[in-house]
Amino acid sequence: MKQFFCLLAALALLTGAAHARLNVVASLPDFASLAEDIGGDKVKVTSLAKGTEDAHFVDAKPSFIRVLNQADALIEGGAELEQGWLPPLVLNARNPRILPNAPGHIVLARGLKLLDVPTKLDRSQGDVHAAGNPHFNLDPGNFQAMAATIAEAFARLDAANAPHYAANLKRFNERLAGRLVEWDKLAVPLRGVKVITYHKSFDYLAARFGLEVFGQIEPKPGxxxxxxxINTLIPQAKSAGVKLVLMEPNRARKTPQFVADSIGARLVVCPGLVGGAPEAKSCFELIEFDLRALLKGLQP
Structure with missing residues (x-):
């Protein structure tokens, strides 16, 4: 009888393992959104950062270490986006599954063509990233490659459900193709519009949809x-005909508003991350929200 119950216990453990979902931790809510699209009901996804935070300076809570310790996979942007807060957490989590170069450590910047790759590294240039601008999440043209990277990693970690991840990726790409066409049409009035951004967060969004970034509120990144x-930027921007000043919700509003008022432009608050506005609950909704916010900013 004792052997029988031991056998039942072993079978229960095996069954539980077979049906266990991948425990996925994402550094940012944008990457969590993609992981949920690809993983579906086969994954449990947690985002460390909130959409209202600055991706460079997330409040690294001690509880994050516990979350990372239990993770099967960690998804990060890379390109030094999370360099200021994530590496110590990963190290202290003592989880070999998510250490750099481990199968469960997923870096989405790999394979992407990044903007603003510096020709030389000099700290006098500000917070310059060696691999290039890491805010690639705001170009929906990057979504397909990012989703593919996630699907491939999930399939390696959970081979039994590889067909599930492949099917979800196919559906994701089909949906994305349709939205790209819609967004390109929606953004036609934005082409050639000159803008100032607070940080270089919106370079990818601008490049994708044809806006011209004239300059930044920051004198140098970070x-x-x-x-x-500011006194140099204002007359130059006014002469150039800058129409919009863009800032994220987590930035102080006073200086961007002053610049916008001084040059006769409109200040537009655009979230740079999923969850930065209540209406931006996914990567798709974030792009839609930002485009419509920009279009509204052009209205008389």
Missing amino acids: IEPTPTH
């Missing part, structure tokens, strides 16, 4: 605006 820079 450096707070100075009176000298």
